[in-house]
Amino acid sequence: MNGLWWRCLSLCIFIGTSIGAPASEPSSDDNYWAQRSRFLIEESQVSLGGRMHFEYGERAANNILMAAKEEEVDEGFVDPSSFLPARNFLTVVDEVRGSSTFQIIEKMPKGAALHIHDTALTSADFVFENITFRDDLYVCRPADGSFQFRFRRVADKKVTCASSEGWELLADLRANSSIKDEVDTRIRQAMTMIVPDPAKAYPNVNVAWIAFQNIFITIEPMLTYLPVYEDYYYQGLYELYDDNVLYLELRSTLPTLYDLDGNQYGPIEVARLYKETTERFVKNHPDFIGTRLIYAPLRNANDRQMDDYLTTFAALRKEFPDFVIGFDLVGQEEKGEPLARFVDKLRAVSPSIRLFLHAGETNWNGLSTDENLIDAILLNATRIGHGYALLKHPRVLELAVEREVAIEVNPISNQVLTLVGDMRNHPASFLFARDYPVVLSADDPGLWGARGLSYDFYEAFVGIMSRSADIRALKQLALNSIKYSAMPDEEKVRAYEIWTEKWAKFITDMTYEYSIVSRSKRSCEVDFVPT
Amino acid sequence: MNGLWWRCLSLCIFIGTSIGAPASEPSSDDNYWAQRSRFLIEESQVSLGGRMHFEYGERAANNILMAAKEEEVDEGFVDPSSFLPARNFLTVVDEVRGSSTFQIIEKMPKGAALHIHDTALTSADFVFENITFRDDLYVCRPADGSFQFRFRRVADKKVTCASSEGWELLADLRANSSIKDEVDTRIRQAMTMIVPDPAKAYPNVNVAWIAFQNIFITIEPMLTYLPVYEDYYYQGLYELYDDNVLYLELRSTLPTLYDLDGNQYGPIEVARLYKETTERFVKNHPDFIGTRLIYAPLRNANDRQMDDYLTTFAALRKEFPDFVIGFDLVGQEEKGEPLARFVDKLRAVSPSIRLFLHAGETNWNGLSTDENLIDAILLNATRIGHGYALLKHPRVLELAVEREVAIEVNPISNQVLTLVGDMRNHPASFLFARDYPVVLSADDPGLWGARGLSYDFYEAFVGIMSRSADIRALKQLALNSIKYSAMPDEEKVRAYEIWTEKWAKFITDMTYEYSIVSRSKRSCEVDFVPT
Structure with a gap:
């Protein structure tokens, strides 16, 4: 029973303000709008980061960040097709x-x-632009459209290649201008999940x-x-x-x-x-x-x-x-x-x-x-x-x-x-x-x-x-x-x-950059004021 | 503070066995597999219907139901494309x-x-097969492919119809065998959300x-x-x-x-x-x-x-x-x-x-x-x-x-x-x-x-x-x-x-039908035993 109470208490402590706050009880005669505000504040307080206080400069930086975020979300609310x-x-x-x-x-x-x-x-990008252009990279191109790669001094006959061409030096393929672009496009495609229509390409988890x-x-x-x-x-x-x-x-x-x-x-x-x-x-x-x-x-x-x-x-x-x-x-x-x-x-x-x-x-x-x-x-x-x-x-x-x-x-x-x-x-x-x-x-x-x-x-x-x-x-x-x-x-x-120092710089830079941008915006506006 | 404790206690009572059960504490020296089983049982007990006991006949009926459900889920697990x-x-x-x-x-x-x-x-189906075949149903077919319907004694000139044909008696349209099928197909389509490719037809909530x-x-x-x-x-x-x-x-x-x-x-x-x-x-x-x-x-x-x-x-x-x-x-x-x-x-x-x-x-x-x-x-x-x-x-x-x-x-x-x-x-x-x-x-x-x-x-x-x-x-x-x-x-x-009575019948019928089916299956199997 002690165990029960201890765990119960821990839970209560964990849930914290959320349980201890009778303020938003809807049965209270309190003003509805005050209740509603408290409700939103309480939900915000129990959320990720919600208990933190804004520190030096953060509020101004936050305004910049939130203006960007809210614009994006609110645009999505009106036109969901725009919501990334x-x-x-x-x-x-x-x-x-x-x-x-x-x-x-x-x-x-x-x-x-x-x-x-x-x-x-x-x-x-790095793999394609750097690695695939290195010396000694051989490729095997089976008929199913896949690729096999292997770095070798010379073409490796011990490793089977299901292509009539056998192992080819990628540099040689690229020297052939009639196929270079196609080979490169297909190599790029083989290195990521990116496709034009993922729902069609990947209809389920398997x-x-x-x-x-x-x-x-x-x-x-x-x-x-x-x-x-x-x-x-x-x-x-x-x-x-x-x-x-x-x-x-x-x-x-x-x-x-x-x-x-x-x-x-x-x-x-x-x-x-x-x-x-x-x-x-x-x-x-x-x-x-x-x-x-x-x-x-x-x-x-x-x-x-x-x-x-x-x-x-x-x-x-x-x-x-x-x-x-x-x-x-x-x-x-x-x-x-x-x-x-x-x-x-x-x-x-x-x-x-x-x-x-x-x-x-x-x-x-x-x-x-x-x-x-x-x-x-x-x-x-x-x-x-x-x-x-x-x-x-x-x-x-x-x-x-x-x-x-x-x-x-x-x-x-x-x-x-x-x-x-x-x-x-x-x-x-x-x-x-x-x-x-x-x-x-x-x-x-x-x-x-x-x-x-x-x-x-x-x-x-x-x-x-x-x-x-x-x-x-x-x-x-x-x-x-x-x-x-x-x-x-x-x-x-x-x-x-280290993080704290970088964070402070991030906050300062953001507000500074923003002030530059808005100052230059203002000066533009001034320029265009009809005289 | 009293309020807090009362609410805390209610919460504990609500969460019930889940809090009161120290058995599955992973730190215990208890046998792992016994712990794991208790864990699964506890999760089942806090779930919808999980505290109920099987009543008369329900266990047998449940076996029939669960055999069907599990077959369907397990097939989906292997081949997700089959999972409806x-x-x-x-x-x-x-x-x-x-x-x-x-x-x-x-x-x-x-x-x-x-x-x-x-x-x-x-x-x-009822709307189409019954309502649209009633007397006095007029239809207007604007060029955008939509339909307007209205029951009237005669075509209603007061209500505008954006079609050169004006309001037409649906029965007359159907009497014209060259357009009947197309009209009916389109009326059916206009009455439900059903389309071959919903993701394409309804890309977002708006x-x-x-x-x-x-x-x-x-x-x-x-x-x-x-x-x-x-x-x-x-x-x-x-x-x-x-x-x-x-x-x-x-x-x-x-x-x-x-x-x-x-x-x-x-x-x-x-x-x-x-x-x-x-x-x-x-x-x-x-x-x-x-x-x-x-x-x-x-x-x-x-x-x-x-x-x-x-x-x-x-x-x-x-x-x-x-x-x-x-x-x-x-x-x-x-x-x-x-x-x-x-x-x-x-x-x-x-x-x-x-x-x-x-x-x-x-x-x-x-x-x-x-x-x-x-x-x-x-x-x-x-x-x-x-x-x-x-x-x-x-x-x-x-x-x-x-x-x-x-x-x-x-x-x-x-x-x-x-x-x-x-x-x-x-x-x-x-x-x-x-x-x-x-x-x-x-x-x-x-x-x-x-x-x-x-x-x-x-x-x-x-x-x-x-x-x-x-x-x-x-x-x-x-x-x-x-x-x-x-x-x-x-x-x-x-x-x-009323529900209880129907439920009892549901349970009895299910087990009875199943016993018939399995009996006939068994007799089939007996018939096919090679002699």
């Missing part, structure tokens, strides 16, 4: 880039990226995942060439840094790398490459905090493979105790094994292993996919990847909130992989409305024309949160990303300090 | 009709229909609502012919009755009716027609409880119109104190006036007026449409129509649950009017998972090929609830519909008695 978050991201990437709200968000220091996958970290996995299958043999892998990752860090992100927790399958001499590089070596490249990046960009690694092999595994994963993980932890922070399993939840399958093995190594588990990245309800959420929480996951189905599981939600298990929300990924059409239906609106523990990430930005976190922040801020959610909600997201990261405390303090 | 609730209802009506789960639900006594609109109550309203504009002048209005309504009651619904609360704008002699009939006379036709129907079908009326004129009104509404409502209440139960405003929330606009007028007549308010039938968040929810709850609404945006408003949700303000969920309507694509994203999954006060209704079944409540029950049961939600969830929905209706208590008792 209601449409598939794959068809509106360029329009998002033109949004004033987005342009402000781009400049905002967004904290940490806590849910991004290795070979989808970096923009396809079809979308096949296309999604095919991209990985296509690009991985090109990216896993050792020097490319390093450059791709370095560029990925740069794109995050350039997008005002200061830290990354990267999920990697740690794929085997190769070089032109036939050497192969296993998980420990790949992790070392990540660690050393990060150090090099941080040396060049001292206000970037760094990266940590979540070892995240494929969930479609059998018992023996799972044993191998855990053995590898133990070796990684031993070698890089501060760098490799935890474990996850990746791949389409419907098709792979449910977490329940591996519970005993995971518990056998627990609690020495921190789990950052994908769970409930699904529309299903009452199936193994959404029940992964139950295992994630019972396995004491540190964070939950996606948790899209969380609202369907009241007990999991309750425990996640109580124990501050942050939910890693990736809006654009969920839309591209067909979980949600219109962002306004994304279940994170519920989490935002209650300030539940949420971090926002980009999952696989390189695969859909995004870069860094700004696009997902935009979709969440304009499309998922309330119209009234303001700069404090964005600030809270950034702070959450530091709070719920796996950085040690002293590093969190440093991250917070 | 993930697709637009307008494209799968016929397939739904073929579902075994649907066929069981059709036979189930579903209780009361609490959210249906007057001129969308009855199937378009476009969908224009098409939706055009149907009302097309059919109303035909339906408001006095004898037709009566027959249409009688047929509507019959379709509900035939679908095992025993009571209706009908929202009506109380449109002006007319006859061939140029007489017009106002709200009081229309309400009397409803009352008397209901009495006639009940006399012929004594196990149908009856109808009550919610006066629900258009929300797109100015102050003077609102005053007129309230005057009309007062007159209706005076004339039919037991029959006319309350007030609502209808029409697209984005386009009409927000509730806030009329708060003072509504409060001036409160509490003499019971409100059944449409609110939050929208995807927006933080706009006048979803903030209608705040006014609905502050105005002490008896029930809330749709409440689709409810999860975005924590305080409204909290108060709705605390004060048992039932949410009238209309899944198919929400999908057809583009709020949700895949039913698995419908926010009612959250309400079902927590057994929050919900009733299920059909909104405008006649406009999309539905009939009665079965189609919406099917979508909710298979598409929105958990795979494990069983016959008790359906039973709870039926019981909720009686509980949250505006029937006086003694009538509720009678409704409950």
Whole structure:
């Protein structure tokens, strides 16, 4: 009974002002409009960032931001066809880039990226424009329209190529002006999910995942060439840094790398490459905090493979105790094994292993996919990847909130992989409305024309949160990303300090730029005053 | 402080076993699998119908129902393209009709229909096959492809017809075999939202609502012919009755009716027609409880119109104190006036007026449409129509649950009017998972090929609830519909008695039929045993 009361009390404390405020009881004789205002204020106060006070300069900056956001939302209210978050991201990437709200968000220091996958970290533009133009890249073009890539000194006869042309040097193909453009167009297409009509191309989750996995299958043999892998990752860090992100927790399958001499590089070596490249990046960009690694092999595994994963993980932890922070399993939840399958093995190594588990990245309800959420929480996951189905599981939600298990929300990924059409239906609106523990990430930005976190922040801020959610909600997201990261405390303090400084600059710059713009506008107006 | 504690305690009592059960604390040393099972049981227990015990025969019936449901869900899990609730209802009506789960639900006594609109109550088949073949129906066919209908003794020259043919007797058109089929096809099309590609035809809520309203504009002048209005309504009651619904609360704008002699009939006379036709129907079908009326004129009104509404409502209440139960405003929330606009007028007549308010039938968040929810709850609404945006408003949700303000969920309507694509994203999954006060209704079944409540029950049961939600969830929905209706208590008792008897028969019939089928199956199998 004591337990009951203690938990009840915690819940009451948690729900806080919402329970303690009898003011908006409709039965009161109070003035209706005062009640209504208090009601709106209370809802705002329990929402993400709603308890924060505006600090120096933030109110002015907020006015600028909100003018942009409100214009966009209100235009959508009148003409829903103009509202970008209601449409598939794959068809509106360029329009998002033109949004004033987005342009402000781009400049905002967004904290940490806590849910991004290795070979989808970096923009396809970089892969196409840089990687595919390197020497020694061979391509095989089977009749089904797919591509296989491989760096080699000479065409590799040991690896079968289902094309009568066999392995061809991409540079040679490009030298042939009659096919260059077509080849380049098709290579670009093969590297992202972008299509003119996503609803037709990806009618359901299985079809979308096949296309999604095919991209990985296509690009991985090109990216896993050792020097490319390093450059791709370095560029990925740069794109995050350039997008005002200061830290990354990267999920990697740690794929085997190769070089032109036939050497192969296993998980420990790949992790070392990540660690050393990060150090090099941080040396060049001292206000970037760094990266940590979540070892995240494929969930479609059998018992023996799972044993191998855990053995590898133990070796990684031993070698890089501060760098490799935890474990996850990746791949389409419907098709792979449910977490329940591996519970005993995971518990056998627990609690020495921190789990950052994908769970409930699904529309299903009452199936193994959404029940992964139950295992994630019972396995004491540190964070939950996606948790899209969380609202369907009241007990999991309750425990996640109580124990501050942050939910890693990736809006654009969920839309591209067909979980949600219109962002306004994304279940994170519920989490935002209650300030539940949420971090926002980009999952696989390189695969859909995004870069860094700004696009997902935009979709969440304009499309998922309330119209009234303001700069404090964005600030809270950034702070959450530091709070719920796996950085040690002293590093969190440093991250917070760096972030605070950047935030202050962001606020000052915004108000300054705006004052310039409005001053020049005013002077234009003066110029045009009829004399 | 006392208030706080009392409310805290109520909340704890409300949340019930979920809080009182420390058993599934993941930190316990208990066996994981036992914990996991308890977790699933707890989630099931807090869900819709989850606290009910199986009564006589129900377990066997449930096995039959769940075999059908699970087969359908599990097939969808493997091949999502086969899963009907993930697709637009307008494209799968016929397939739904073929579902075994649907066929069981059709036979189930579903209780009361609490959210249906007057001129969308009855199937378009009846309108087409019966009403359009009546004498004296004139049609005007403007060049834009629309239709205008009007019953007249002779072509009406006073009413303009933007067609060179002027008003034509439909019977004459049909006598012309060269155009009959085309005219009939187009008349049928003009009466429902059904199109081959809804996503293309209705790309957003505004476009969908224009098409939706055009149907009302097309059919109303035909339906408001006095004898037709009566027959249409009688047929509507019959379709509900035939679908095992025993009571209706009908929202009506109380449109002006007319006859061939140029007489017009106002709200009081229309309400009397409803009352008397209901009495006639009940006399012929004594196990149908009856109808009550919610006066629900258009929300797109100015102050003077609102005053007129309230005057009309007062007159209706005076004339039919037991029959006319309350007030609502209808029409697209984005386009009409927000509730806030009329708060003072509504409060001036409160509490003499019971409100059944449409609110939050929208995807927006933080706009006048979803903030209608705040006014609905502050105005002490008896029930809330749709409440689709409810999860975005924590305080409204909290108060709705605390004060048992039932949410009238209309899944198919929400999908057809583009709020949700895949039913698995419908926010009612959250309400079902927590057994929050919900009733299920059909909104405008006649406009999309539905009939009665079965189609919406099917979508909710298979598409929105958990795979494990069983016959008790359906039973709870039926019981909720009686509980949250505006029937006086003694009538509720009678409704409950009639329903209980029908439920017992439903259960017995289901198990009996199944035993026949399986017996005949077994005998077939015996016949085919190779000798």
